[in-house]
Amino acid sequence: QQQVKQxxxxxxxxxxxxxxxxxxxxxxxxxxxxxYQQFPGKGPALLIAIRPDVSEKKEGRFTxxxxxxxxxxxxxxxxxxxxxxxxxxxxxxxxGGSNYKLTFGKGTLLTVNP
Amino acid sequence: xxxxxxxxxYKVAKRGQDVALRCDPISxxxxxxxxxxxxxxxxxxxxxxxxxxxLDKSGLPSDRFFAERPEGSVSTLKIQRTQQExxxxxxxxxxxxxxxxxxxxxxxxxxRLTVL
Numbered sequence: 001q002q003q004v005k006q007x008x009x010x011x012x013x014x015x016x017x018x019x020x021x022x023x024x025x026x027x028x029x030x031x032x033x034x035x036y037q038q039f040p041g042k043g044p045a046l047l048i049a050i051r052p053d054v055s056e057k058k059e060g061r062f063t064x065x066x067x068x069x070x071x072x073x074x075x076x077x078x079x080x081x082x083x084x085x086x087x088x089x090x091x092x093x094x095x096g097g098s099n100y101k102l103t104f105g106k107g108t109l110l111t112v113n114p
Numbered sequence: 115x116x117x118x119x120x121x122x123x124y125k126v127a128k129r130g131q132d133v134a135l136r137c138d139p140i141s142x143x144x145x146x147x148x149x150x151x152x153x154x155x156x157x158x159x160x161x162x163x164x165x166x167x168x169l170d171k172s173g174l175p176s177d178r179f180f181a182e183r184p185e186g187s188v189s190t191l192k193i194q195r196t197q198q199e200x201x202x203x204x205x206x207x208x209x210x211x212x213x214x215x216x217x218x219x220x221x222x223x224x225x226r227l228t229v230l
Contacts, residue, residue, distance in 0.1 A: 006156075016163055032216050043118070043221030046158065089156050093215055097221065100145060100209065101170065102219060104156030 003027050004092050006105025010096070013112050017051045019077040019106045022044065023090035030092040034102070035075050047088070049074070080112045116140070116172045118222035120206050127196045135191045135225045139208030146189050147219060148181055155206040157205050163189060196229045203227070 005024045012021045024035075031052055034043035048063040050057045050073065057064045063076040077084055087109050090101040119138045139146050145164055149157035150173075151174050153174040159173040165186035174181070179195075193200055203224040210219040 010148070034218075036221075041223065043207075043223050045221065046218050049216070049218075066186070091156075100211070100219070101147065101159040101162055102157070103174070103189075106156050 003106045004090060006090050006108060009106070010024050011111070012107040013080045013110065015080065015082060015112055015114050017080050017112075018078045019075075019084070019112070021070065021075045021088055021090070021110070022090055023074065023105050024070075024072045025092050025103075027092070027094070027103075028071070029094040030103075032093045033066065033073050034091050034093075034097045035062075036091060036104075037087045038089065038107075039063060043064070043088060043094045075108075080110075082112045082114050085110055118206055118208055118220050118221040120204075120225050121141070122225060123223065124226050124228075125193070126230065128230055130195050132194045133196055135193075135227070137189045137191070137208075137222060139148065139187065140188075140210070140220055143208035143210045143220075144186075145211060145219075146183055147207040147209075148189070148205060149207065150175075151197065151205055153202070154204065155179040160191070160204075171178050179198040193227075196227075197228050201227055201229045211227050214219030 033049045034049035037047045038044045061078045066073045088105045090105045121136045148160040151157040161181045162170040163183040178194045180192045204223045205224045207219040209219045
């Protein structure tokens with residue numbers, strides 16, 4: 001059972017465009033939703049995260065939109081740059097449990113063309 | 115300060131060999147996680163330590179997988195009698211929180227294991 005579903009699998013955007021990646025979750029106990037960025041040969045690095053008590057969080061060019069009733073959240077990258085080309089993973093966690101394991105989506109390979 | 119480090123970065127094993135993968139978490143971090151990342155997939159949870167206690171090993175795929183963190187710092191993931199399906203990147207992450215909270219998990223670069 002895939003608890004976090006991510007789409008699209010891959011995305012090609014022109015420089016300056018908006019990249020949008022979507023995720024949906026099943027477990028209503030999830031209460032922390034981070035996005036990770038991973039470059040080839042590197043480990044995932046936290047990009048931005050949101051809790052379900054807010055519907056949107058913005059940090060620079062990166063914005064998370066969160067829809068609790070629909071159990072969906074998305075990452076928007078404004079003014080996409082070639083340096084943003086990487087794999088992006090959404091994740092979810094139940095912070096109230098005794099284990100903080102992250103449940104990841106399958107990832108989106110973003111390519112930003114110059 | 116230094117981030118999470120893992121060694122070796124690459125490991126090639128013949129089927130049936132035992133391997134040991136090391137993780138050095140960020141100094142002082144209480145929580146340590148191991149994840150397995152298959153090619154083209156997201157990381158999947160293997161096991162979790164809080165200090166030296168292994169609190170969750172529900173993600174370990176078989177009894178060939180064993181992890182330890184005897185002094186609450188460095189951790190080792192051991193895979194016995196490796197199989198081709200064990201080929202993956204093994205990621206270690208650490209966090210400075212115990213139960214409760216929203217602190218970040220910091221990931222190491224991973225160990226890429228290839229089983230021939």
